[in-house]
Each structure stands twice: as C-alpha cells, then as structure tokens.
Amino acid sequence: MIKITKYLTLNILKSKFMLVYGVLLFVICVGLFTLGNDQDKAIIGIHNTLLILIPIVVMIYTVSHIYQSTDFIRLLLTQPIQRKYIFFSQFLSNVFALLLVQLSAIGLALVLFSDGSFLFSIMVNSTFLTLIFSAISNWIAFSIDEKVKGIGTSILLGIYFLAIYDGIILMLIQTMSEYPIEKYGITLSLFNPIDLCRILFIFKIDISALMGLTGAIMEKFIGSSLGSTIIYIVLLLWIGFPLSFAVKKFLKKDY
C-alpha cells in the first residue's frame, strides 16, 4: 500500500494542475501581504481565501481525478491486493499531494512575510478542510458513476457549505430572534466544517471580542477543554463518516 501510495502521490504532484494551484496559492498569499500593510488583516484575508478555495478546489480536483483514474484503479484491482488497500492508497496519495502543495505554498508565504504566529492554526485548518472535503469527494465519486453528475454534485455541495448553509443560519436566527439563541450559534456551526474552521480561527486571532454575548458564550465553550475536544472530535467525524461511506461504496463497487 505504501508503495502504491508513493507512486500515485508522485504522479499527482507532477501534474500541471498542482503546479498552477501551488503558485496561485502562493501568489494570493503574497498579494494579500503586500497589498495591505497590516499582517493580521492579511492573515485573516488568507484564511478566508483558503476557506473558499480549499473546499472547492479539493472537491473538484479529487472527484475528477478519481473519474480519470477509473481504468488504472481497475488494473490495480486485478492485482493481488485487497480492495481496501487500493482505496486508501488512492485516498492518501490524493490527500498527501494536495496537502504538500497547499501547506508548502501557504507556509512559505507565511514564513517569508509574517512572523509565523498563525502558521500552525492555518496549517491545522487547511489540513482538516483538505481531509474532510477529500473524504466527501471520494464518497461522491464512488457513489455516482457518471463523471458530469459527480462533478456537478461536488460543486453544488461546495456552494451549499460555503453560502447556502450560512444563509439558512441567517434565516433561522432572524425567525428565532425572540428567543435567547446565543447558545446555539456554535451548535449550528458544528454541522458545517467550513463554519467550524472559520470560528476556530476567529477565536485564535481574537476577533471574538467583537462578537458580544454570542462571542462570549462561544469563547467560553471553545476555551474550555470539553468544548475544544468536542470541536476536534466533530472535525474528525467530518472526516470519518464520509470516508467510511466512501470505503463501503468502493468495496462493493462494480468495476
């Protein structure tokens, strides 16, 4: 499995797409650093860009890459290896390659242009987002046989997590404004990994002071060891569930 993962990772890393993606990320980061003169603002800008870019790019790339690899996966399946190893080789190679490109592009920009104070949080969030959306993409790609339908679904899902879900939150808060709902803000965001990463980061950079009562309640939650444990467990579940569904689909799939 390690050998296959190694070769597949190399294959992805050498693609033009990865080069373009890496350069693009780096240029965006550097651009944000040089446009404004304030480091914290630039870092917030970078993080916001990543929150949009990573889910969409990871989903579209992963889904289309899986469809492209159908023939090769089939060839691997005729070799004396268990199916689950083939699944994990392709999943891990995809994740490794994406992470390597993303983290080195962002990391380089942050090391060159900032004091590196938010490097770790940004890396952690990028890693979570990549793993989560790669797992979801695997699930989509192995569940839907048609390429166009699969890519369409992933784009839709991306838009859902990016905007539609937040829109629903907005409407919910508006209709429930008579009730003391401050407590449930964090609960709502548990159901959207992008929101969860965003809020985690907001509390890292300490914008939370702007957030009034809602912020105070959330800070208390996130600050407590129980709260942060719950959040990280939920993030892990966001990887685990789609991944296990994807594995199930792959093990039963007709090639």
Place this chain on the structure above:
Amino acid sequence: MISVQNLHKKYGKHSVLQGINVELKKGMIAGLIGQNGTGKTTLIKCILGLTEFQTGDILIEGKSIQAGPEYRNKIGYMAQMGRYPENMKLAQLFEMMKEIRDVKNLDEQLFEQFALKKIEHQNLGQLSGGTIQKVSAALAFMFNPEILILDEPTAGLDPVASEILKDKITQERENKTILITSHILNDLDEIASHVLFLQEGKVLFFETINDLKEKNGQQKLGKTIAEIMLEKEIKS
C-alpha cells in the same frame, strides 16, 4: 485452471449471467465470443474479482476466488486501458507493478520486443493508444502467470506488434490457461484452440475450433460463427 461453476450475476433486476459452467484447462487458448451485451465482459470481471456475483463459484487451481485476493498472483490481465496515470513514467509503472507482484522470474520478452526500454522515461500520458496497448500486453506477461486473460489484445496494435503478440500467445500456450476476447475472429482462428460462445448470459457452446469447423464444414472461424448465428435466428 479456471473452473466456473453455475455462475449467476445480476445487475439490479437485469440478469447478465445465468448459470455459466465452464472448465478452462492448462494448454487451452479459449476465445470468448458472443454479441455485445451477452456477458463476455461480465464473465471476465467475475473471474478477476472486479465485480461480485450472486450464486455459483469460480475456482482457480481448485481454490475459490472468494478466499482472498492472493489468487490474482496467478493471473495476468491485459486490460483495455483508456489511460494510465498521466505523469507516471513507464519505468515507474513497471517498477510499481514489480513491487506489487514480487516475482523473481520475470518474462521480459514482450518488453524487449516492443522496444519499450527506449521510451522508459516518457510519461504514460504522452503515449499513443497503440503503445499503451503494448505496455498492457508486456505487463500481463511479465510475471509469468499461470493464467492469462486478454481483453481485445490486438485492438489498436500495428500489424507487426500484433504478430509479435500472437506469436507470444501461442508460444506460451503449453503450460498456461489463456482466455481471450476479441472481435477479430481471424485472430482467434489463428491462435485459439477452443471457442467459448456466450449468448444471453448462457454458454451456447464450448468446443475446439477444429470440431466446430468440421461440424459446419467451413474453413474459416468467422464464417462458421456467422452460420451458427444465422441458424439460431431462423430457429427462433
């Protein structure tokens, strides 16, 4: 040796294979033919473990293929590849496959005859359809498997390469079990010893080519098959 026993396979409600019983023995080169959608591909996929089947069993050298993936060590499969990983070098592909199969006694005859060494450092994404076909053939034979399953092996190959491959197949015949699908009946006529004819998910016949020709009094396999199909149609 491949032994297919009462094999049934359904896709949803659609029944594709309905009780296939076939014994392929060492020394046979069986040509698998039939019209489109009669289950040729499905049968191959069942044998390779690419798809699950409902009832029946497939034994390879006496062992059920449901016991685990190890039986695939005995199989060389030449697939109809659309594409290999684009940025993998040809050498890397062989390296990877060698690591997976872990076989000492390699058969690199096709690799050399197809002159793949020269293009070792090219990315697989840059290769033409014919070259990809050569790569697939070389891979199938490389690990000296007891069983060869060749899916449209000569499709896309130039005449010279096609002859090299056919020679190789006949040369390997003695101690191997070989299953070939092909639309080019002339090729099968040259190399196959048996014909396995599938119709609507069932084995219509499984005979040696010579018997078949004798029965129908034809010199060519293509004409023989055409005649049989015509008869069928008239009957129904």
Place this chain on the structure above:
Amino acid sequence: MNKFILFLFIIFLVPSVYGKKWLVEPMSGQTPIQETINKANAFDTILVKAGHYKEANINIKIPLTLIGENLPILDGELKHEIISILSDCVTINGFKLINSGFSDLEDIAAIKVYEKSFARILNNVLENNFFGIYLSNSFYCLVQNNQITGPNREQNHVGNGVHCWKSAHNFIFSNNIKKQRDGIYFEFVKHSIIANNHSEGNLRYGLHFMFSDSDTYYNNTFAANGAGVAVMYSQFIMMVKNKFDKNWGSSSYGILLKDIRDSKLYKNNFDKNTVGIFMDGCSRADFINNHFSNNGYALRMQASCDDNNFRFNNFMTNTFDYATNGFTVLNTLKHNYWDKYQGYDLNKDGMGDLSYRPMNMLTGIIEEYPSTIILLQSFLADLLNVLEKILPSLTPENLKDDYPLMRKI
C-alpha cells in the same frame, strides 16, 4: 488670574528662597521623618537620605519641601497611609513609596492631599500601594514624573493611580501608571490639564472621568487597559493627540463617551481597539483629524447621539468602520478618508465623486440580530456586503460621507 500668578510664584520661587535645611538619616530615631517635620518651621526643606524607612502616617501640617536622595524607601507595611498632606504648598520629591495599607472603607493612598492646594508631587516611584496619589478637594496641584505601579491583587483591593475628587486647576504631567484599577480617575474635577502621561495595563480604565468639565487631555497614551477609557457626563472637554491603543476585550473600548457635550477630539490615534470610540448620548462634539486603524469597530454610535461632526479623519483597516443601531442619522460625516472606499475622482478635486457608506450590510444585520455575528468573516457576509453596496436596504439611507477623500491625511 491673580491666584494663578501667585501659584507660579510659589512653585518657582518660594522654596529656594526661604527656609532652613534639615537632614534625615535612616537610623536617627524611631520615626525620624515625622520627628524632623515636627521640629521644622514652615517653608523649611527636609532632605531624606537613601534607606528603607518603615515609617508611615507621615503628617505634614505646615508648608514643607521633602526631598529624597537616591529614592529613599517609605514603607507603609500594608497597613498605613504613607504621606498625608494637611497643609498648602507641600512638595514631595524623589521618594519611593511602597506598601500602603488597603481597606474596604477608606481610600488609603501613598500620598494624599486633604483639601489643600499648591501641592507638588514630583519624581516619585510608587509601588504596591492601594491608591497612588490622591487629591481630594485640592487646587493648583502639580503631579509630575511619577512612576506608579499597582499591586498584584484582585480588582476590589486595587485603587486608582492618580485619583482626583472635587478639585480644579490641577496639572497631571508625564506620569507612568500601571496595574492600578483606573490609571487616572477624575470625579468633579474642572479646568485641569492632563498631558504626556502613559497609562497602560490597568485593571479597569486607563482614564476614567465623570462630571469633570473643561479639562484638557494632551499627548497621553492609554494602552491595553482592561476596559480602555471611559468618560461620562462632562462637557467642554479637549482631547488632543492622545493615543488609545490595544484596548481589546468584549467590553473594552478605545474610548467610551457617555453623555459628553460640546467637546473636541483632535488628532487622536485609535489603534487595535475592539471599539475605537463608543458613543452614547453625545452631542455637539467635533472629531477632527483622528486616525482609526485596526479596530474591530472604529465608531459605534448609539442612536442617542446628535449633532456630532466627523471631518478629516482617517479610517484604515478596521473590521467595521461604523455601526449604529438607529435609522435616523443626526451626525455629520464629511471629508473623511475611508480605506474601503472604492469610488473614483474624475474631476480631480481630491474627493470621490460617489458617496461612501461606512456601514456595511453585515453590520446592519448584526445590529438587529446580534447572534448573526457568527457569520463574521464568512463568504456569505462578503456576498451580502456586495449586495448592500448595490442596493442599500439594511443600513440608514443617509448615513454616508458625500465627500470621501481619495487620500489619507
């Protein structure tokens, strides 16, 4: 005016002209300083040699000048008030005052002036005291160049750095105040000047005043205080060139203006505060040439504010430039520089041809439904803000700067 001239006369001339010199050394008695004071006559000078004097409750009942040589330590042993000034024209210069007593009932200070005037408190170091320098009903006092550091105790047992009550015409210059409850606290203090002070890391407010009219604040720095600066119920205030930095927390403000009237804020700098200026019930104040950068909210205005005037201010890299909870706008915004302004200037007069709306849609939604703040920094919020620019609906119609500057001042 006559009083003022008299004051100057006293400050600069009197001590050097009159009086005898007394010398105090650490081992010269039980309470050497008090004993010397008792022996001295008015306008004498007492020189205290370096050393650790465990002597507190020093009462000064006649005009005297006390000068410390190399910071002699006066130790209140956490029980007593250290120096009580009970006479006009007393000078305390160059002492290190530590460990005053603390109490829930009395305001014990390191140096306290009791209803007397013309006190001069200069060049002292104050550490671990309850209140630092306390002026009660005192006039024409000068508090200059003192280093005041509060104790490490919880807020209830920490007093203010410089505390003035019911006083007027005082001068608070160049003091450095840390870790007290409020750095500088004024209540009913009028016509005073507070300049060049540095008030940082105090538990509650860097500067806190109430009912204190006609005071001037110049060139002070208020940084990283628990709740920033709060000023209330006052009028005719001048605040010029002050710095309000890093007052960050959920109930922290660069400056909180509550019921302030007819005041002027010029050339102040607000950087990295949760809220740069929070205004409630303020009227007729001018905000000119202030600089707001990196704040959460630069301005946060309750609907109760009217007739305030904002001109030539710079607003740069604030998360929100302006937030208000009402739909009627009674204040004027003109000729400010907003870094978020995206208009153009075709006639090259230095002012954008389109108005700038400093309050974006998310701010409007948050004002109405505070819980929606969880959407801060989200993609949806960006979308909404773009929408609001095209079609204003959730922010006040006439909340705009019609002459936004193209360049910062």
